[in-house]
Structures are given as C-alpha cells and as structure tokens.
Amino acid sequence: MKWKSLRSTALVGLTVAAILLEARTGFALDEEPLNLLRLTSAKVESTTSPADVTAIARLTDGDAKTVAEINATEATPLDVTFTFGGGVVAPEGIRVTLPEGSGSAAARVEILVSTASAHAGFRSLRTDPLAAEGKPQTFEFPTTAARWIIVRLAPQPGARKVAAAEVEVIGREGEPKSHYAFAESPAKALDVLTRLEKTTSLKLAVSDDEKAMFAKAKAGRLTPVEFAEAALLASGVVDAGKRKEYLKRLDALEQQARAAVANTRTPAAKGEALLEWLHKGPISKGYVARQTGLAVIFDTGTFNCVSSAVLYNVLALRLGLDVRAIEVPDHAFSILYDGTRHMDVETTNANGFNPARDKAAIAKFEQMTGFRYIPDAHRDQRREVEEAGLAAIIYYNQGVLLSEAKRYHEALVANFRAMSLDPEFGSAVKNALAVLANWGAELSRDGKFQEALEVVATGLALAPKDAALVNNHSAVWSQWALSAVEAGKPSEALAILERAAAAVPSGGFEGMQSLVYIRPADIRMREGRWEDALAAAVPGFEALAGEPRKELEKWLGYFGQEWSAALAKKEGEARALGALRGFVARFPGNEHVTSAADSHVRRMAFGLADAGKFEEALAAIQGAKDLMKDTAGVREASLYVYDDWAKRHMKDGRWEMAADVYVKGLAAYPGEGLFKGNVAYLAQEWTKAAYAKGGANAAAEVMKSMAERFPGLTGLSKSGGNELQRAVNARVEEGKYEEALAALEKGRQLLEDSDAEQTYLYVYDFWARNRMEAGAWEEAADVYLKALARYPEAGMLKQNVAYLGQEWTKAAYTKGGAPAAIEQKSR
Structure with missing residues (x-):
C-alpha cells in the first residue's frame, strides 16, 4: 500500500486582513507545446519496416491528407524509433490521425521512451486503442525525459498492413520541468530542517550510509545490491551489521528463486514463476496494509504492495530481468520489460502477473487491498520509477504514518529522505508541504505561536511560494495578536502586530492595530454594555495614528448607529436623540459619528411614515434637524x-x-x-x-x-x-x-381645438379607408362628406377625397364603366 497524500491545513485568519491576504507570485508562462517529430533535430533512427521509408515519412509530414500504409502484423507491429541529435526532449502526449474509411487503419498506438540508448532502457508511457474515425485522437501522460522515442502502431486483427495519416508527439524541447517545489536541494533541505530540533527536542540526523546512498541515486541507477541496501535503509535498518545479515538472507533467497525459475525460458515466464514462488514461500503469511518495510518481510513473511514490489524487483534484477515499478495514487506495483514489450505485475497477488489478461486476478487484488487496478491505458495516472524511486516510497509511507501520529518533524525528514532518492516524487513533495502547513496550524491553535512561526518560517525558507505556507505565516501572526487582545493585553498585541508588519509587509498588519481596541469593544457591544464598549475603544485614539486611527473613527460611527437604535427600542426616541447629541458633541468633526446621527433621524422618520404617522414623521425631522448633516x-x-x-x-x-x-x-x-x-x-x-x-x-x-x-x-x-x-x-x-x-x-x-380637429379627422379618415378596403366606395364617400361638412377647409380631406375618386374610378372601369355617382359625390 502506498498511502494517501496529506492535505494542507490553511489557517483561517480571524481578521479582515488575514482573510484578504493573497500570495502574489509571478510565474513565467511556459512555452506552448509543439510536435517534437517536426523538430529539425528529429530523425528516424530505425524501424521494423525499413523498406517503407517513403511511407514512414508521410506519418510526420504535417499533412493529414497523406496516408502512410506500411507492412505490419499483430505479432510484429510497426515500430519507428526517433532520435533528436543527442538532445533531450520532454514528451507529454501523442496525437494520431487515422485515414477516413481505411480498412487497414491502426488499431492501437503505444509510445515508449529511453534515455539510455536506441535499443535498451525503454519505458512505456501509454498504450491506447484507436477509434476508427478520421479526426485527431490525443492521449496525454506525465512529462518524461527522452533521447529516443518509439512510436508503435498495431494493425487490425488479421491485417498485413497498418495505416495512419499523421502521428504527432506533443511536448517541449529540453529536460522536463521539475516537480520539485523547494528552493533547496533535498540534502540542503535536511540541513534546514535542523532548525526545528528545538521545537521538538528531537535530533534527527541522516546517517552517513544514507547520505552515501542518496549520492549514488543522484549519480545514476542503483545496482541490484545498492537497491537492496537502499530499501533496508529506508525500512529503518540503519545498523550496518544488521543490514549485512538481511543481505545474506537475501542471497539465500536469490539461490532459491533461481531454482524456482530454472525451467523457464522467456523473461515473462521467469517473472511469472518468480511471483508464484514468492507467494508460496517468502511472503506466504499474507497482505498487511501498513507493512511497508523490506526487513519485516524477512522477519514475518507479511507484506503490502510496496514491500512486495521491492522484494520482487530485488530478486528479479538479480535474476537478470528488466523490472521497474509503477507508482499510482495510493498504490505501487512492478512492471517487467522484455525489450520494448512490458507486463504489469501486481505483486500482492500470486496470480497478479500481467493482470490485464485475467479479470479474476484483478478482482482478487482489488478485494484484498481495497485499491483499484489502474491499467496501462490510464498512463496519465501512472508514474514509472526505477530502484531509487521504489525505495523512496518506503520513506514516503513512513512519513505518512508519522504525520498521522503528529510526529511532524520526523515526518518531514522522512519525506525529504524520499526526495533525496527521488527528487521528482510528487507525492513526497506534496506531503512535505502539507506537514509544514499542518504542523504550524496545530501549534497556532494550541497557542504556541512562536513555535508555529518557526515551523512556517522554515517551510518558507524551503518553499517561499507555497500558498498554504504564505497564508499561514500571516494567519499565525494574526491569531497571536488576537490572543493578546482577548487576554486584555493591548500593548502586547500592538507589539506583536509591529513585528508582524516587519515580517510580512504586505499582510495588512498596520491596519489591524485598530482591532486591538475594536475587538474588545465589539464584544461588550454584543453584550449590551455600551458605556464599557466605548471605554474600551477610546484609549485607542491616544495609542493609534494614521490608518489604524481612521479605522477606529469609522468604528465610532458604527457604535453610534447601534447604540442609538438600541436606546430607541428600549427607552424611546427622546432618550436616543439625547444620547446622540452628547455623542456628537464628544467627538466633534468625526464624519462617521455625524453620519450615524443623520441616519438615525432618517430611520426614525421613515419608520413613522411606514406606520402611517406622516405628520409625526415630518415633526420628528424638524425636531431633530440639528442632528442631520x-x-x-x-x-x-x-x-x-x-x-x-x-x-x-x-x-x-x-x-x-x-x-x-x-x-x-x-x-x-x-x-x-x-x-x-x-x-x-x-x-x-x-x-x-x-x-x-x-x-x-x-x-x-x-x-x-x-x-x-x-x-x-x-x-x-x-x-x-x-x-x-x-x-x-x-x-x-x-x-x-x-x-x-x-x-x-x-x-x-x-x-384644445387643434387636438380636437386632429382626432376627428383621424376617426373619419380611418373609417373611410376601412370602407375603401372593403370595396364599399359609396359608404367611404359618405364618410368623407360628413367630415367635409365639419371641416370644409381641411386639406387632408380634400386630398383623400381625390384619392378615393381615383381608386373608385379605377375599380369601376375594371367592371365596365364609371357610374355617374362618382362624379356627383366627387364634386
């Protein structure tokens, strides 16, 4: 079992300044990822189909309209190995575009990388089935360093060729961006952590043997012997004599393992036989979730995912097998390579070799461990590590246990030991930051503010941009100052805030000085002790200046507002207005006090108006106008x-x-x-x-x-x-x-006369036009005659009558002649 990452505890500040604190950190924007196969340095190193050089070039020509169809079978898929002129690239995804409607379109894609050579040391980053469609299909994975990249395309079952329109490997030039989030190297970070010895009364020294092992891991891949010793050191066997005893027992196990796999011929068969033998003998006592140490396997025969993977890999390497480990969320297991072919090994299960082929084995593993098997198709959740990285997981698991036990200093050292073996161990980085944040938060909650600041300051010395630590730094100062305020020690609180302002210039601590007087006054206000509240706040006018004093002046306005409202409710408006007059006189020129008095008068008057007492409301305004602005x-x-x-x-x-x-x-x-x-x-x-x-x-x-x-x-x-x-x-x-x-x-x-005329004309005209539209010409003429009788000089009527004559005549001629009525009514 690889245990879960911890969560950072961010202190919630008890003040406005702490709440509003932001970590403003500038970051340079990364360059956009590009297609690494289109770099000028990218060349085809080798291929399983050298006769199809021209077709292979079409895979990376940047034109999805050109299709490459190349000889391949299920047993011998197409492999194309790319090199980059000796340089390092950092792939983070692969994109494949298949030809539309092709019967030989690729069925599966895999990408492998190596930094060792063009023929060895490859690790698989991702394997995925391809949908039979013509649009680009993209698959991402954790960024990895590569000098050589193999793109593998598998054909359809029974096919003799494999086709693709375009293959792109997405990434960036140069080494991958490090996940190591600390300003100091792991070795120097361990030195920094000695500052915290006085906080815990623990002297946690890293042994010389550990330091030597960390140096070997930094220099390159550990040998099988070094790996076993690193795992024993990580398991807590710091005594060299005891380690020798365990290593002798390991030598004996190696001989037994050789005998157990003697009749096998292939790496896969050896790997499977080794796993079955381990479960019959050395780890036959069963799975124990927190049994993460290699030494304990020898002593008890019990194991978890990490310790079983360590023992499996130690023996497999001694048997000449190419094995590594896979770290996934909350779990770890082994992976065996046969050239560029690979198989997962769930070492917690005797039937866990290549579990993707056996659903029953997967189900048994998941039932026993409580973890979900993450297959090769989910490479975005898998991180492949070598010997040092697997030993680092042992340290990491110890760190999780120590943190749960609130042995924070020891947990930190365990995580940095893990990072000393594997600086890119993201979970260890995350947990170390979480431990620093959680430890400081707990000390602050316990009132151990100086110790909390020492922990947070140590964390910031290591990770000055970590948001939780930046926030907690200000929050500890805030809580310390507030604890002094609540203890009735305003001078001490001001001194703390002065130190806080110097330590965190952007923390808003100068403005918080007003809270030294406002906070106790607020408490008394809520209790209805109005005179006591005012007495608690007033000394601040002598002690404060600048912005803090202005904040206190604002608070006086709030006090006046609440006090007058409470008095009016309890003793009547006359009492409230009298108190306000005295309050305004006591603090002349304070605009916030004046506003509070003005607001009270308005509230009083508007309340009377709401109650329907309008004359009383007007009288109240006149009677208290001296309190208005x-x-x-x-x-x-x-x-x-x-x-x-x-x-x-x-x-x-x-x-x-x-x-x-x-x-x-x-x-x-x-x-x-x-x-x-x-x-x-x-x-x-x-x-x-x-x-x-x-x-x-x-x-x-x-x-x-x-x-x-x-x-x-x-x-x-x-x-x-x-x-x-x-x-x-x-x-x-x-x-x-x-x-x-x-x-x-x-x-x-x-x-008015003009409006009346316009309205009459509007009615007549609308009426006449309605009749015209219906073909009732005589009726329309009669309407206009009535209108002309009322307004004989109206130009609009004369014009519309002419229009009527025109349309009526046109309609009459259409029917065979104009009747005399038209002439008579149009005169």
Whole structure:
C-alpha cells in the first residue's frame, strides 16, 4: 500500500486582513507545446519496416491528407524509433490521425521512451486503442525525459498492413520541468530542517550510509545490491551489521528463486514463476496494509504492495530481468520489460502477473487491498520509477504514518529522505508541504505561536511560494495578536502586530492595530454594555495614528448607529436623540459619528411614515434637524415623507387627499421638481380613474379640481385629453366609429381645438379607408362628406377625397364603366 497524500491545513485568519491576504507570485508562462517529430533535430533512427521509408515519412509530414500504409502484423507491429541529435526532449502526449474509411487503419498506438540508448532502457508511457474515425485522437501522460522515442502502431486483427495519416508527439524541447517545489536541494533541505530540533527536542540526523546512498541515486541507477541496501535503509535498518545479515538472507533467497525459475525460458515466464514462488514461500503469511518495510518481510513473511514490489524487483534484477515499478495514487506495483514489450505485475497477488489478461486476478487484488487496478491505458495516472524511486516510497509511507501520529518533524525528514532518492516524487513533495502547513496550524491553535512561526518560517525558507505556507505565516501572526487582545493585553498585541508588519509587509498588519481596541469593544457591544464598549475603544485614539486611527473613527460611527437604535427600542426616541447629541458633541468633526446621527433621524422618520404617522414623521425631522448633516438632508428626508404619504393615498384611490398632501409639500418646499413630476402623475391617474367611472364629465371635473389646487403647474389639462383620445382610439380599433365620434362629442371640452380637429379627422379618415378596403366606395364617400361638412377647409380631406375618386374610378372601369355617382359625390 502506498498511502494517501496529506492535505494542507490553511489557517483561517480571524481578521479582515488575514482573510484578504493573497500570495502574489509571478510565474513565467511556459512555452506552448509543439510536435517534437517536426523538430529539425528529429530523425528516424530505425524501424521494423525499413523498406517503407517513403511511407514512414508521410506519418510526420504535417499533412493529414497523406496516408502512410506500411507492412505490419499483430505479432510484429510497426515500430519507428526517433532520435533528436543527442538532445533531450520532454514528451507529454501523442496525437494520431487515422485515414477516413481505411480498412487497414491502426488499431492501437503505444509510445515508449529511453534515455539510455536506441535499443535498451525503454519505458512505456501509454498504450491506447484507436477509434476508427478520421479526426485527431490525443492521449496525454506525465512529462518524461527522452533521447529516443518509439512510436508503435498495431494493425487490425488479421491485417498485413497498418495505416495512419499523421502521428504527432506533443511536448517541449529540453529536460522536463521539475516537480520539485523547494528552493533547496533535498540534502540542503535536511540541513534546514535542523532548525526545528528545538521545537521538538528531537535530533534527527541522516546517517552517513544514507547520505552515501542518496549520492549514488543522484549519480545514476542503483545496482541490484545498492537497491537492496537502499530499501533496508529506508525500512529503518540503519545498523550496518544488521543490514549485512538481511543481505545474506537475501542471497539465500536469490539461490532459491533461481531454482524456482530454472525451467523457464522467456523473461515473462521467469517473472511469472518468480511471483508464484514468492507467494508460496517468502511472503506466504499474507497482505498487511501498513507493512511497508523490506526487513519485516524477512522477519514475518507479511507484506503490502510496496514491500512486495521491492522484494520482487530485488530478486528479479538479480535474476537478470528488466523490472521497474509503477507508482499510482495510493498504490505501487512492478512492471517487467522484455525489450520494448512490458507486463504489469501486481505483486500482492500470486496470480497478479500481467493482470490485464485475467479479470479474476484483478478482482482478487482489488478485494484484498481495497485499491483499484489502474491499467496501462490510464498512463496519465501512472508514474514509472526505477530502484531509487521504489525505495523512496518506503520513506514516503513512513512519513505518512508519522504525520498521522503528529510526529511532524520526523515526518518531514522522512519525506525529504524520499526526495533525496527521488527528487521528482510528487507525492513526497506534496506531503512535505502539507506537514509544514499542518504542523504550524496545530501549534497556532494550541497557542504556541512562536513555535508555529518557526515551523512556517522554515517551510518558507524551503518553499517561499507555497500558498498554504504564505497564508499561514500571516494567519499565525494574526491569531497571536488576537490572543493578546482577548487576554486584555493591548500593548502586547500592538507589539506583536509591529513585528508582524516587519515580517510580512504586505499582510495588512498596520491596519489591524485598530482591532486591538475594536475587538474588545465589539464584544461588550454584543453584550449590551455600551458605556464599557466605548471605554474600551477610546484609549485607542491616544495609542493609534494614521490608518489604524481612521479605522477606529469609522468604528465610532458604527457604535453610534447601534447604540442609538438600541436606546430607541428600549427607552424611546427622546432618550436616543439625547444620547446622540452628547455623542456628537464628544467627538466633534468625526464624519462617521455625524453620519450615524443623520441616519438615525432618517430611520426614525421613515419608520413613522411606514406606520402611517406622516405628520409625526415630518415633526420628528424638524425636531431633530440639528442632528442631520445639513439642510439638504432635512429637505430630502421631508420630501420622502410627503411623497410616501401622497402615494399611500393614491394607492388606496383617495385622490383628493393625495392632491392635498402635494399642496402641503409644495407650500413647504415651493418649486420642488419631485413634486411637480408626481403631481402630473397624480393628474394622469386620477383622470384615468374618473373617466373609467364617470366618463368625460367626471374627467373634466378632475381637471378643474387639479387646476384650482395647482394653478402654477402647466400641462395638467392634458391628462383628460389623453384619456379621451385613448378611449376614442380603442373604439376606432374595434371598428366602432360612430361610438368613437359620440365619445369625442361628449368629451370635446377636454381637448384644445387643434387636438380636437386632429382626432376627428383621424376617426373619419380611418373609417373611410376601412370602407375603401372593403370595396364599399359609396359608404367611404359618405364618410368623407360628413367630415367635409365639419371641416370644409381641411386639406387632408380634400386630398383623400381625390384619392378615393381615383381608386373608385379605377375599380369601376375594371367592371365596365364609371357610374355617374362618382362624379356627383366627387364634386
């Protein structure tokens, strides 16, 4: 079992500054990935089909329209080995485009890489089936260093050729970007961690043998003997004499293993026989989840995924097999290579050799371990490691156990030991950062702030850009200062904040100084101890300056707002207003205090208005206008009350009462534009209601009443006329022209002469045109005659009558001649 990565604990700051803290770190943007096979340095080193050189070139010519069809079979798929002029590239994906509708399109693709040679040391990055379609298919995997790349295309079952339109290997030139997130190398990081010895009273030295092993791992691949010793060191066997004893026992196991595989011929057969033998003998006592050490296998015969993979690989390497290990989330297993062919080995299961071929073996493994088998097709979740990397997982697992036991210092050292063997071990990097964050957070929660800062500072010395550590650095200072505040030690809190501002200039700690006084005052406020709250805050005006003092001044406004509201509720408005007057006098010139008083008066007045006590509301504003900011504010609040009062009447249909309120408002504030606009709206709605209920006469009475009440306001008379015109238009649209004219006659007094004429003409013309469209020419002529009788000089009528004659004549001639009626009615 490879245990889960830890989560970092980010301290939640108890202040605004801590919450708003951001780690602002600049990063250079990576260059966009490119097709490595189109680099000028990319050349075909070798291929399994050398006779098809021209066709192979079509695979990478950048043109998906050119199809390469090359000799291959299931047993001998097409392999093309690319080299890059001795340079290193970092592939991270492969993209294949198949030809549309081709019967020989590739069925599967695999990519392998090597940094050793063009013929050995290859590792498989990904194997995937290909869909029979013409669009590009992309498969990603963890970025890996490569000097040679093999692209393998397998044909359809029974086919003799394999076809593809384009193959691209996506990546970047140069070494892969490191996952190592620390500013110091693992060896130097271990030295940095000695700073924390005083925090734990533990002296955790790395032995000389370990240092030597780390150096060997850095220099290159460990030999089988070195690998076994590295695994024993990682398992905690630091005594050289004990390691020799275990190595002798390993020598004996090697001899037994050779005998067990003696009758096999192929690497695959040897690997499978070795696994079966191990489960019958050395690891026959069964799976134990946390048994991660190699030495414990010798002592107990029990194992987990890591320890079984270590023993399997140690013996397999001694038998001359090419084995490595696969790290996946929460698990590890072995992988055996036969040239460029490979097979997974789930070492926890006697039947775990090449488990993809046996679903029963996979099910047994998953039931026993609780982990899901991640096959080769999911290479984005798999990381292949060699001997040092597998031994590093033992250290890593120890680190997880130590962290769970809250032995944080030891956990850190275990993770950095793992990184000393395998600097690209992402899980160890992540867990080391998590341990630093969690340890500092726990110390802070326990009130051990100085120790917490030492842990976080040590973490930042190693990983200055880690977001959790950056956040926790500020959060520890915040919590330390707040603990002093809550203990009633304002001077000590200010001293802590001063140190914090120097340590984290961007942390906002200068502004937090105001909280030294605001926080205890807030607590007293919530308890209703208003005088005590004010007494707690006031000393801050002597102690603070600049922005912190301004924050305290803002808080005074908030205090005034809450205090006056509480007094009004408990003891009445008179008591609240009196207290506010004293408060304003005590802090003259404080704009926030003034605003609080102004807001209270408005709240009081608007509350009375909401209760329907409008006259009391207006009186309250006048009685407390000394607490408002200025006369403009008094005016604004009063206008709101008048307008709300009138609108309340309007809503209930009390139109005259609404008008009377606006009369009062205009008397108090002559010429007020708000009232003028709203009076016009009142006229419109009142007239509309009157017209609907009593017709034109009722609307006329409303207009007369409004004119008498508001003699200086213009435009009010239009309201009745607008309503009349709406009524006329409605009847015209319904085709009720006689009714439209009758309504117009009845309400004629509501319109100016010019408006009346336009409305009459509109009705007649609409009526006549309607008759013309129906072909009722005589009826149309009769309508126009009525209109001309009323308005004989109307140019529009004369013009439209001429148009009628033209259209009527045209229609008559079409039917066989123009009747005399046309001439007679057109005269």
